[in-house]
Amino acid sequence: MTQSTYRIYPVKDLPFAREFMATPVGLHSPGLQRVLNVLRGEPLAGKYVLIEITPHKRWRLARLTGERGQPVPVLDTVFTDLQTAEREVFMLREVDGQSTADTAACLSVSEDVVNEDMSLQDDPLVPSDIGEPLIRITPNPARGHTAIRFALPAPLSVQVEVFDLQGRLVETVLSHEFESAGVHVAQIRTAGWHPGVYLCRLRAGSTVTTRKMLVAK
Numbered sequence: 001m002t003q004s005t006y007r008i009y010p011v012k013d014l015p016f017a018r019e020f021m022a023t024p025v026g027l028h029s030p031g032l033q034r035v036l037n038v039l040r041g042e043p044l045a046g047k048y049v050l051i052e053i054t055p056h057k058r059w060r061l062a063r064l065t066g067e068r069g070q071p072v073p074v075l076d077t078v079f080t081d082l083q084t085a086e087r088e089v090f091m092l093r094e095v096d097g098q099s100t101a102d103t104a105a106c107l108s109v110s111e112d113v114v115n116e117d118m119s120l121q122d123d124p125l126v127p128s129d130i131g132e133p134l135i136r137i138t139p140n141p142a143r144g145h146t147a148i149r150f151a152l153p154a155p156l157s158v159q160v161e162v163f164d165l166q167g168r169l170v171e172t173v174l175s176h177e178f179e180s181a182g183v184h185v186a187q188i189r190t191a192g193w194h195p196g197v198y199l200c201r202l203r204a205g206s207t208v209t210t211r212k213m214l215v216a217k
């Protein structure tokens with residue numbers, strides 16, 4: 001694989017980011033395919049990928065080392081929906097692949113995409129009827145502070161942690177044994193954090209759920 005000669009234009013290519021968020025799997029327009037070619041091209045070191053751990057059912061997030069024959073380090077993030085998984089990788093690659101000069105513009109694009117995606121989720125956060133915890137981060141992007149809301153289907157031990165894209169722990173937001181199901185809220189201050197993308201991980205019992213969180217100036 002050779003390094004792509006195409007470029008991503010943070011403002012001009014915003015419609016293609018929206019196209020992908022709406023339809024991550026299937027046929028894409030030529031413009032979106034160009035964007036994907038850039039995101040999927042070299043260099044490969046540090047690039048986010050999906051590893052299928054259960055055929056057609058479960059996928060795990062991983063990062064390439066860029067060295068042939070080396071094991072691919074896997075992360076804790078597990079997906080049970082391919083479209084959700086593809087959206088996550090797209091957003092991670094979009095932000096991680098930009099140069100320092102493009103960071104502000106890329107973050108602006110990411111804000112629009114995330115806000116548009118979240119606007120589709122207007123249903124109130126309620127305990128899941130399938131036995132899995134739900135999590136929502138608002139506001140996202142965070143400017144100084146945000147709230148992590150999660151709904152538990154049953155009494156569970158909960159830990160909420162935030163990591164940077166290199167997998168380093170930034171903050172343990174919460175570690176608590178909840179005695180009842182329902183919706184709970186944890187506040188987090190992001191003042192002083194570097195602008196960019198973070199991963200918020202909710203561990204409830206044996207289930208782990210990860211959501212992307214953007215921090216803006």
